[in-house]
Amino acid sequence: MSLKTILPGSTSPTGQQITLGVMGGGQLGRMFVQAAQAMGYFTAVLDPDPASPAGLISHFHIQTPFDDEQGLAQLMQRCEAITTEFENVPAPALVTLGAHRPVAPSAACVAIAQDRIKEKAHFVQCAPVSSVFPAPYATITTDALLAAVPADLLPGILKTARLGYDGKGQVRVSTREELAAAWAGLNKVPCVLEKLMPLRGECSVIVSRGADGQTVSFPVQKNTHHDGILAITEVFEGALDPALAARAQASTVALANHLNYVGVLCVEYFLVDTADGVDLIVNEMAPRPHNSGHYTQNACDISQFEAQVRTLAGLPLPTPRQHSPAIMVNLLGDLWFAPNAVREKVSERGGPARHPPAPLRQAERAPGSQDGPPQHHRPHRGRGARDRGQGVDAARPAPARRLIHPCRCCSTPPMRLPWNKRRSGWRQARWWGCRQKPSTASRPMPTTPPRCTASLKPRAARPTTR
Numbered sequence: 060m061s062l063k064t065i066l067p068g069s070t071s072p073t074g075q076q077i078t079l080g081v082m083g084g085g086q087l088g089r090m091f092v093q094a095a096q097a098m099g100y101f102t103a104v105l106d107p108d109p110a111s112p113a114g115l116i117s118h119f120h121i122q123t124p125f126d127d128e129q130g131l132a133q134l135m136q137r138c139e140a141i142t143t144e145f146e147n148v149p150a151p152a153l154v155t156l157g158a159h160r161p162v163a164p165s166a167a168c169v170a171i172a173q174d175r176i177k178e179k180a181h182f183v184q185c186a187p188v189s190s191v192f193p194a195p196y197a198t199i200t201t202d203a204l205l206a207a208v209p210a211d212l213l214p215g216i217l218k219t220a221r222l223g224y225d226g227k228g229q230v231r232v233s234t235r236e237e238l239a240a241a242w243a244g245l246n247k248v249p250c251v252l253e254k255l256m257p258l259r260g261e262c263s264v265i266v267s268r269g270a271d272g273q274t275v276s277f278p279v280q281k282n283t284h285h286d287g288i289l290a291i292t293e294v295f296e297g298a299l300d301p302a303l304a305a306r307a308q309a310s311t312v313a314l315a316n317h318l319n320y321v322g323v324l325c326v327e328y329f330l331v332d333t334a335d336g337v338d339l340i341v342n343e344m345a346p347r348p349h350n351s352g353h354y355t356q357n358a359c360d361i362s363q364f365e366a367q368v369r370t371l372a373g374l375p376l377p378t379p380r381q382h383s384p385a386i387m388v389n390l391l392g393d394l395w396f397a398p399n400a401v402r403e404k405v406s407e408r409g410g411p412a413r414h415p416p417a418p419l420r421q422a423e424r425a426p427g428s429q430d431g432p433p434q435h436h437r438p439h440r441g442r443g444a445r446d447r448g449q450g451v452d453a454a455r456p457a458p459a460r461r462l463i464h465p466c467r468c469c470s471t472p473p474m475r476l477p478w479n480k481r482r483s484g485w486r487q488a489r490w491w492g493c494r495q496k497p498s499t500a501s502r503p504m505p506t507t508p509p510r511c512t513a514s515l516k517p518r519a520a521r522p523t524t525r
């Protein structure tokens with residue numbers, strides 16, 4: 060079914076509160092629910108786990124398996140439109156939902172993203188319009204295909220076609236023997252072997268595309284991974300070459316257009332050195348908001364989750380504007396109570412050595428979940444030009460106020476004051492570079508500042524008024 064505009068606060072033809080639904084109750088589902096509720100929608104989550112993070116805070120929680128017919132019927136009955144929070148939702152379930160309710164992204168798009176073999180074929184098919192190719196790869200589904208793998212793909216990374224995330228389901232191999240052993244170790248499930256690329260860096264692009272084809276892009280994220288897991292995301296002027304970033308954005312829009320995609324889409328890219336400079340290679344796509352986009356909640360005027368709600372509800376899509384430079388450190392583990400735990404984790408992950416207090420966003424996992432420790436995202440929102448382009452190592456707290464005016468008498472550039480001399484507001488900005496300072500705003504300029512006598516003309520004698 061096609062999307063129409065769904066306004067919050069209204070009621071459906073059956074008299075129910077307008078409700079948006081999400082397949083999956085994990086951390087991304089929870090943030091979608093929070094965004095939808097903040098915009099005035101009721102929400103429903105389908106997830107079998109009674110303690111799923113999104114289910115716990117949603118108006119309605121349908122606790123059935125994803126492919127359960129009754130559960131899907133309840134979700135359809137309750138919701139005006141339905142989205143997904145992860146790519147491993149069974150595509151047939153989305154087909155069932157899509158026959159009766161608008162579903163975004165569509166089952167066809169999710170089916171491509173949940174299978175690396177289809178995903179890579181899609182990237183190759185799109186290359187003439189996106190101008191970006193995937194890394195050289197081979198599909199391995201049979202012993203004959205394993206034996207036929209070209210030698211130049213080694214050393215490479217063997218990746219399961221389905222259900223891989225955070226580097227799981229991947230094995231690095233250097234020889235044919237290692238490749239055969241690794242495939243046997245993965246129970247000979249369908250895989251792709253990808254050539255190991257000499258990475259200069261990585262980036263990702265999040266776009267949001269409406270049912271009318273309007274597409275807006277978030278700024279390009281520069282990502283650093285540790286052991287296949289996202290460690291740091293940096294988004295500020297100078298973090299990436301602007302030409303490369305523009306190319307990545309254009310390629311992502313082309314990939315979304317080619318799929319007639321509706322919803323939020325994230326595409327990951329590798330940056331590799333070539334003879335002509337740095338080139339882009341498309342890695343994978345996620346048909347949903349992405350870990351690397353959590354900073355949008357603090358540093359942009361609309362977040363990736365609000366964009367997801369807007370595309371689902373057919374609301375206008377404003378172009379996201381980043382109002383603050385951002386560095387986000389992805390922290391793993393339970394960090395709330397141990398003293399200095401956050402600080403230690405931030406430096407362990409290569410985050411800023413000194414950092415200002417920054418929001419800690421917990422991405423919850425259900426108690427007892429097998430998906431690894433809870434993840435926390437610490438987006439550092441910078442405060443202006445000082446923070447831009449310095450990279451994470453140089454990131455440091457900005458002063459409470461920046462001195463923006465040169466000295467009024469000798470034009471000495473603004474100087475940084477010692478912490479105990481800082482004042483707030485305009486008075487600080489009017490302190491003089493030559494260390495002269497008026498004690499009040501209305502006080503006239505001193506006639507003979509000690510370091511500027513040469514540049515000052517003698518002041519005319521003041522006429523007496525009496």
Ligand code: ADP
Nearest residue numbers: 194216223224225226227253254255256284287
């Ligand atoms: P996941 O689904 O786990 O995110 P990815 O394919 O994105 O799987 O791989 C995780 C990380 O492993 C990447 O972000 C990158 O750092 C590294 N990696 C993956 N494929 C390659 C490759 N072909 N060459 C070099 N590094 C790779």
Ligand code: MG
Nearest residue numbers: 225327342343
């Ligand atoms: Mg990845």
